[in-house]
Every structure is written in C-alpha cells, then in structure tokens.
Amino acid sequence: MSTAPNTAAADPTAAAAAGAADRALRKVFDTEARTALEQALAHGETGERPAEWDAGPDEPLTWRVRIRHEIRAATQAALEAALAEPDRGSGETETAEEPQEPRYPTLEAFVIEFLGPIIARRQVGQGRGLVWCPEWWRHAEAVARLMALWEAWEFARLDGGSAMSSWWTIHCDAQLVVLMNGEDGPFHLCRPERHGGTPPPLACNPVPPDWWG
Numbered sequence: 001m002s003t004a005p006n007t008a009a010a011d012p013t014a015a016a017a018a019g020a021a022d023r024a025l026r027k028v029f030d031t032e033a034r035t036a037l038e039q040a041l042a043h044g045e046t047g048e049r050p051a052e053w054d055a056g057p058d059e060p061l062t063w064r065v066r067i068r069h070e071i072r073a074a075t076q077a078a079l080e081a082a083l084a085e086p087d088r089g090s091g092e093t094e095t096a097e098e099p100q101e102p103r104y105p106t107l108e109a110f111v112i113e114f115l116g117p118i119i120a121r122r123q124v125g126q127g128r129g130l131v132w133c134p135e136w137w138r139h140a141e142a143v144a145r146l147m148a149l150w151e152a153w154e155f156a157r158l159d160g161g162s163a164m165s166s167w168w169t170i171h172c173d174a175q176l177v178v179l180m181n182g183e184d185g186p187f188h189l190c191r192p193e194r195h196g197g198t199p200p201p202l203a204c205n206p207v208p209p210d211w212w213g
Contacts, residue, residue, distance in 0.1 A: 135195035
C-alpha cells in the first residue's frame with residue numbers, strides 16, 4: 001500500500017512528504033487495523049459490537065464500515081503529520097553542528113609532529129632498500145600522497161571505531177610502500193640524511209585539439 005502521489009517524482013519536497021506519509025501510514029494502519037480486527041473477532045460477526053464503536057442515532061454503522069472509518073481517519077492523520085516533516089527537517093539542518101577543526105592545521109604539522117616521529121624503518125637509500133627524504137616537501141608526488149594521508153587521518157580520527165585501524169592498513173601502509181621504495185620511488189635519489197634530487201616527471205605531450213572528437 002502506498003500513498004505517494006504521481007507528482008512526487010517531479011517534486012523532491014512532495015516525494016519526501018509522500019515517503020514519510022507512507023511510512024507513518026503503515027505504522028498507524030498496522031496498529032489501528034490490528035486493534036479493530038481483534039475487537040471484531042472477539043465479539044463475533046453477529047454479536048454485540050463494542051460500546052466505543054457506537055456512532056450515535058444519526059449514523060448507525062456496521063463493524064466493517066466502522067473499520068473503514070478508523071483506517072480513513074488514520075490515513076488522514078498520517079498525511080497531515082508527514083506534510084509537516086520537511087519543515088522540521090529544515091529546522092534541524094539550520095542547527096547542525098559546526099565542522100570540527102583538523103587536529104593538525106597544515107600538512108607540514110602532520111608530517112613533522114605525527115608521521116615522522118612515529119614511523120621507524122631501517123633505511124639504506126641511493127637505490128637500495130627503504131629511504132625517506134628529510135626534505136620531502138621538494139618532491140611533488142610525496143606532497144600529494146602525504147596530503148591524501150593527512151586528510152584520511154583526520155576523517156578516521158573523527159569516525160572512531162575501527163576507522164583508524166583501516167587508515168593504517170589501507171592508507172598509510174600502502175602509501176609508505178611507494179614513498180619509501182629505495183629502488184624506484186620518489187625518494188630513490190636521496191639518502192636518509194639529505195636530499196639528493198627528484199626523479200624526472202612523466203612525459204605528457206599536449207593532446208591534439210581534435211583528438212577527443
């Protein structure tokens with residue numbers, strides 16, 4: 001059973017209201033209909049109807065008609081409540097929490113205050129083993145990869161739970177494998193104690209104007 005109008009797809013607000021109405025209606029319908037049917041079964045189809053179902057002298061109702069009236073009233077109440085939901089949601093948006101500031105304000109602070117002191121590796125350098133360049137900021141690839149590490153760390157810190165463990169195994173470990181590769185990584189010309197140069201970047205010729213059609 002769905003109460004969504006045909007115009008809901010074209011109007012996001014109407015779609016949200018219709019969806020909320022459908023959810024509210026299902027909940028109210030389940031409760032009201034179950035109660036009405038249980039009362040009908042308890043009194044029997046030909047027995048006395050419950051006193052609370054009396055409609056008064058002007059409108060005698062059978063039990064089946066009374067059930068339909070109960071459901072109709074529940075439907076109307078659910079729709080009215082659902083139409084008010086978008087307004088309540090917009091109010092909640094206005095009072096949303098402000099974004100939290102990062103723990104480390106800059107990439108330099110993240111590398112010097114956190115990553116550098118906590119990572120310990122046996123380094124060789126100059127084309128062998130593992131190597132880290134003390135002037136990492138001279139390497140464009142290293143800056144880009146470390147920037148991604150920093151941003152991922154800040155998000156993991158706020159997420160909590162196992163997010164930080166995932167940061168280590170999925171992000172940090174994978175990035176350090178590339179960054180500290182002494183044979184062909186971005187620091188392979190360097191030594192642990194000094195910067196030795198930067199590898200040449202990838203050659204990228206301009207794309208002809210009509211290449212993409």
